Amino acid sequence: xxxxxxxxxxxxxxxxxxxxxxxxxxxxxxxxxxxxxxxxxxxxxxxxxxxxxxxxxxxxxxxxxxxxxxxxxxxxxxxxxxxxxxxxxxxxxxxxxxxxxxxxxxxxxxxxxxxxxxxxxxxxxxxxxxxxxxxxxxxxxxxxxxxxxxxx
Numbered sequence: 001x002x003x004x005x006x007x008x009x010x011x012x013x014x015x016x017x018x019x020x021x022x023x024x025x026x027x028x029x030x031x032x033x034x035x036x037x038x039x040x041x042x043x044x045x046x047x048x049x050x051x052x053x054x055x056x057x058x059x060x061x062x063x064x065x066x067x068x069x070x071x072x073x074x075x076x077x078x079x080x081x082x083x084x085x086x087x088x089x090x091x092x093x094x095x096x097x098x099x100x101x102x103x104x105x106x107x108x109x110x111x112x113x114x115x116x117x118x119x120x121x122x123x124x125x126x127x128x129x130x131x132x133x134x135x136x137x138x139x140x141x142x143x144x145x146x147x148x149x150x151x152x
Contacts, residue, residue, distance in 0.1 A: 001115050007063035009110055013127075014054045014065050016103060020047040023099070027092055036089060036141065043134050050127050057123060093142040100135040104128060 001009070021044050028040035055065045087095075107128035114120050 001113060003061045003063075006114065006117075006120070007058055007061050009113075010054055010058045010061070011063070011066040013106070013110070014051065014058065016106070017047050017050040017054060017127075020044075020099065020103070021051060024096075027096075031089060031092065033089060036092075039137065039141075046130050046134075050130070053123055053127070057120060089145060090142065093138045093145070096138045097135055097142065100131050100138065103131045104135065107131065 024040045024044035024047060028037045028044065031037050031040065058065050107124055111121065111124045111128065114124060
């Protein structure tokens with residue numbers, strides 16, 4: 001991939017990560033479970049680190065983080081965060097798992113396409129692992145809640 005292609009692809013991930021920050025932040029405000037609230041806040045912080053790292057890489061390559069994507073991602077993240085937050089914990093976790101799985105697939109695909117830039121390679125792998133850990137936590141919490149409901 002040339003620099004322009006990398007910047008375009010990184011801007012896609014930049015928008016995705018901005019969306020996730022707002023999604024998890026809003027969700028954390030609409031759940032009554034204190035543990036889930038704290039996890040969502042922490043996950044939003046991790047996603048904010050992704051935003052910063054991707055933004056820095058875009059600039060390093062001579063580009064600018066997309067303003068349109070940032071504004072749209074912020075809006076969709078807030079709307080989705082509110083909708084899933086008020087829909088209940090099970091719906092919230094299922095939506096988050098779906099989003100994280102999509103992010104993981106996209107990161108895996110990009111890693112294969114990105115080329116020889118070792119810093120980019122490490123950045124993408126780091127983000128992928130974080131998304132995988134988020135998915136695992138959300139999945140385990142969902143199973144725990146569903147099991148509790150079955151035993152009630």
